Amino acid sequence: xxxxxxxxxxxxxxxxxxxxxxxxxxxxxxxxxxxxxxxxxxxxxxxxxxxxxxxxxxxxxxxxxxxxxxxxxxxxxxxxxxxxxxxxxxxxxxxxxxxxxxxxxxxxxxxxxxxxxxxxx
Amino acid sequence: xxxxxxxxxxxxxxxxxxxxxxxxxxxxxxxxxxxxxxxxxxxxxxxxxxxxxxxxxxxxxxxxxxxxxxxxxxxxxxxxxxxxxxxxxxxxxxxxxxxxxxxxxxxxxxxxxxxxxxxxxxxxxxxxxxxxxxxxxxxxxxxxxxxxxxxxxxxxxxxxxxxxxxxxxxxxxxxxxxxxxxxxxxxxxxxxxxxxxxxxxxxxxxxxxxxxxxxxxxxxxxxxxx
Numbered sequence: 085x086x087x088x089x090x091x092x093x094x095x096x097x098x099x100x101x102x103x104x105x106x107x108x109x110x111x112x113x114x115x116x117x118x119x120x121x122x123x124x125x126x127x128x129x130x131x132x133x134x135x136x137x138x139x140x141x142x143x144x145x146x147x148x149x150x151x152x153x154x155x156x157x158x159x160x161x162x163x164x165x166x167x168x169x170x171x172x173x174x175x176x177x178x179x180x181x182x183x184x185x186x187x188x189x190x191x192x193x194x195x196x197x198x199x200x201x202x203x204x205x
Numbered sequence: 206x207x208x209x210x211x212x213x214x215x216x217x218x219x220x221x222x223x224x225x226x227x228x229x230x231x232x233x234x235x236x237x238x239x240x241x242x243x244x245x246x247x248x249x250x251x252x253x254x255x256x257x258x259x260x261x262x263x264x265x266x267x268x269x270x271x272x273x274x275x276x277x278x279x280x281x282x283x284x285x286x287x288x289x290x291x292x293x294x295x296x297x298x299x300x301x302x303x304x305x306x307x308x309x310x311x312x313x314x315x316x317x318x319x320x321x322x323x324x325x326x327x328x329x330x331x332x333x334x335x336x337x338x339x340x341x342x343x344x345x346x347x348x349x350x351x352x353x354x355x356x357x358x359x360x361x362x363x364x365x366x367x368x369x370x371x372x373x374x375x376x377x378x379x380x381x382x383x384x385x386x387x388x389x390x391x392x393x394x395x396x397x398x399x400x401x402x403x404x405x406x407x408x409x410x411x412x413x414x415x416x417x418x419x420x421x422x423x424x425x426x427x428x429x430x431x
Contacts, residue, residue: 087231096262100247103249104249182247183212183245185239185246185259187211187212187230188212188234189263191231191234
């Protein structure tokens with residue numbers, strides 16, 4: 085007997101999880117500041133780089149050039165950032181919350197899709 | 206318990222709960238409620254939100270469910286704190302909330318794993334009373350605990366597990382009669398004798414009593430292959 089209305093349950097799970105995450109972040113000032121920093125600093129960096137190099141990238145300002153060393157360093161830093169983000173995310177969610185409740189209430193398919201919905205929001 | 210609730214798959218043998226195979230997880234869900242030792246709750250939600258969420262996942266009718274939640278919260282003295290975040294709850298309040306969650310959909314069989322462990326005497330008594338009431342109302346209760354007075358208070362049938370095997374099964378009175386020593390011939394005496402190996406050392410960590418109210422139906426039928 086398959087779970088009827090599983091997609092609706094998944095949406096409900098995703099929304100509930102999203103609300104939980106928002107509350108958890110709001111309650112943790114340190115985490116909130118670090119997350120804000122994580123968003124603001126790269127945005128400023130990218131904006132600065134764009135201001136500096138977009139004319140060059142478009143080929144309109146040949147006075148400034150990015151050499152291969154600069155591009156390589158930037159790419160390495162970018163990869164490092166992605167690695168750090170992935171590592172932090174996986175360690176923060178190393179154990180499912182209330183798995184005994186979830187898996188005795190809905191199917192594994194619903195739980196997985198619910199998790200995807202929550203992460204997507 | 207994880208096997209009986211479909212959370213783990215058996216590597217061999219078969220079993221059924223309320224007539225449904227324990228490998229049929231989809232079929233099992235509507236028949237069972239489960240309260241593990243660590244209450245499966247979300248700290249950031251309030252008790253009311255958590256219970257409404259649980260009801261929604263089981264497609265319970267909204268109006269009737271709200272009434273049932275109110276009644277159960279009231280019985281367990283949680284009404285005043287129903288809109289408080291679970292993160293701020295005591296162990297007893299968490300356990301009571303998880304109890305409501307486990308029985309909200311009125312399952313045929315409810316599994317409780319150490320439901321009164323770590324609770325203050327008042328909360329333990331309240332929960333014990335609710336479990337007894339649940340069993341008397343016709344729900345089959347499967348209870349696992351190391352606290353033998355709880356077993357004596359609520360169980361019709363007791364199984365004693367030791368070192369991975371069922372070493373005794375019967376009514377509390379029948380098991381007490383098996384105790385050869387001990388002044389009171391209590392369930393505790395029986396437990397200690399049954400879980401003492403030939404060298405005379407007791408298995409402190411391994412012994413566990415499981416109790417099932419089998420007044421209405423047989424909970425688990427196990428047939429091990431070979």
